[in-house]
Amino acid sequence: MTLKVIVRGRSQGKILKTNMPINFLGSVDKKTGVINDSRHELAGKSIKNSILVFPHGVGSSVGAYTIYSLKSSGSAPYAMICKKVDLTVASGCALGNIPLVIVTEQEYEKLQNGKQITLDTDADKIL
Amino acid sequence: MIKAKPTNCQTSIIPNRTIIIMEITKEEELALKGEYGETLETAYRILVATGEATNAERLIPIKWAHLSGANYNTIGDAGEEFLSKLSKTARTRVMTTVNPIGFDLTNFSKYKLTEEFIKKQKSIVESYKKIGVIPSFSCIPYEIFDLPGGGTQVSFAESNAAIYANSVANLKTNKESSLSALASALTGKSPYSDLRKDETPNLTIRMKLKKPDELAFGMLGFFAGKVADNSVAISGVSKLDKRSCKSLCGGMGTSGMCGKFVLDDNVPGTEKVDFDKKEMQKIYDELNTADKGDLITLGSPQLGLEEIADLSSMLGGRSFKKRCMVFCPRAVQEQARKIGYTNELERAGCEILSDCCTCLTPLIDKNDIDSVTTNSIKGAYYLKNSNGVDVNLKPLAKIIQDDTQ
Structure with missing residues (x-):
């Protein structure tokens, strides 16, 4: 497994996976972590305490504060795994100390929704 | 905590880890270690994370930072508390400007x-x-x-x-986040x-629509934004008002990561994709959810002087019905007031608001x-998803035709 580590850390949790990009400002409730964009695959689901697996973030630059707010209100994912990283997700995770890694397309495909995993950036491992 | 090496090390890849290491100066390293206080440590932590994310080999000086994240509606309590604490020690090093807030500082008492x-x-x-x-x-x-x-x-x-800076204004910027721009400031x-x-x-979008208006653009x-990477070429458009x-x-910034466009019919070696009536209809159907609006909003992005002048002349003595x-x-x-445009807009029934914008406004309550009528795709997206109201999309010319008398 080759990980590109953007924000380091170790966390355990269940994968919540989508193949749709996420607009944090426009479609995530910053207090509860619920996705409120009815057209999103994860509509109505909460990203709280998950290992959030999604292609990349999109949209408003203020999404970085949304990620920080999620962390402050205890509703953030334990970690995030993306295919591409945009500055909004990277900076929000950096301030909120949410582990963030980039994986290759093939590795991304292998990550299964609902699976319990451990992400350890220092050991370069997703177990 | 941060994988950044001391001075003068070359950009390199650690075997088996594919971590690109940014070259940082001694000064930056000290800041990262907290030698210059928590504020700069946080700022550099953000810059290094965003630099690693975008495969940047180093940090470079910038002349102007423009921040987002000023509207309480968007950054909430966590953002307010963060900035309040930050303001005790943080000071800008370059010219820094900032996005709209939630209301007009001169007339907010009129709103709920x-x-x-x-x-x-x-x-x-503050x-x-x-x-x-x-x-x-x-x-x-x-x-x-x-x-x-x-x-x-x-x-x-x-x-x-x-996007405007990179594509039109001959400036260069990343598509920064609120926090990366703050770190830059x-x-x-x-x-x-x-x-x-x-x-x-690496991609050319062939604009296939005839006589596109601002809504089509x-x-x-x-x-x-949905189909392009960092930058995109657009063919079939020679000039844009x-x-x-x-x-x-505004539309491009809302849907994706793309931070630059060039109007060019001949960028060699790019993949091609058409933007035709069918593609436009799909987006229209995604964002347009009402046949008419209870009110109209103009501006997202905010209107400049040219657009205010234009609106004033398009109205031509007519008044809004809503x-x-x-x-x-x-x-x-202020400029428009001196020239007299605001008189005309106010006569036509417009509420002129500054310091704020359609996008994520608390002034529109579901x-x-x-439902809201607007010609803004960016406004439509956030009105629907954040304010939870329906949206009726129309170009300005049609708004004036239908909704004024």
Whole structure:
């Protein structure tokens, strides 16, 4: 497994996976972590305490504060795994100390929704 | 904590870990270790993370930072508290401007806002001022400040402004986040990522629509954001008027990561994709959810002086049949007042608002309003998803035709 580590850390949790990009400002409730964009695959689901697996973030630059707010209100994912990283997700995770890694397309495909995993950036491992 | 090596080390890849290491100076390393205090440590931590994310080899100096994240509606309590704490020690190192807030500072008492909202919003305003930010509260800094041009490196967070800077204003910026631009403001630096270099687009969108209006260009932007990477070429468009150009920038910034477009019919070696009636209809159906609106909003991005003048002449003595909110920067409103445009707009029934914008406004409440008519794709997206109201999309010419008398 080759990980590109953007924000380091170790966390355990269940994968919540989508193949749709996420607009944090426009479609995530910053207090509860619920996705409120009815057209999103994860509509109505909460990203709280998950290992959030999604292609990349999109949209408003203020999404970085949304990620920080999620962390402050205890509703953030334990970690995030993306295919591409945009500055909004990277900076929000950096301030909120949410582990963030980039994986290759093939590795991304292998990550299964609902699976319990451990992400350890220092050991370069997703177990 | 941070994988950044001391001075002068070359950009390199650690075997088996594919971690690109940014070259950082001794000074930057000390800041990262906290030698210059928590504020700069946080700022550099953000810059290194965003630099790693975008494969930047180093940080470079920037001349101007434009921040997003001033509206209490968007950054909430966590953001307000963060900025309040930050303002105790943080000071800007370069010219720094900032996005709109939640209301017009001169007339907010006319609107249904809670005491708490007003208090928290004012606290955010004070924090930014204390940090040294120019209280411009505008998402179109490119229309109200002198542009240095010449490929000057800047850090713009507001997505429409970043796209405009790279594509039209001869500036260079990453499509910064609110926090990466803030980190740039406090350090005067930003990661030297792809958008700051002269990158050639790898995709051409062929504009196939005949006589597109600003709404069509907004949808083209929204489409481009979805399909393009960092930058995109657009063929079949030779010129863009201001309104269409801003609409394109706003739409593009809303849907994707793309931070630059070039109008060019012949970028060699690019993949090609068509934007035709069918693609436009898909986006229209995604964002248009009502046949008519209870009120009209103009501005997202905020209107500049040219658009205010244009609106005033398009009205030609007619008046709006329903509420029409017009958003423009304070500086534009003052100029427009001197010239007399605001008289005409107010006569026509417009509510002219500065310091704020359609996008994520708390002034439109779904308990009072079911649907909004707008020509803004960016506005439509956030009205629907954040305000929870339905949207009726129409170009300005059609709004004036249908909704004035």
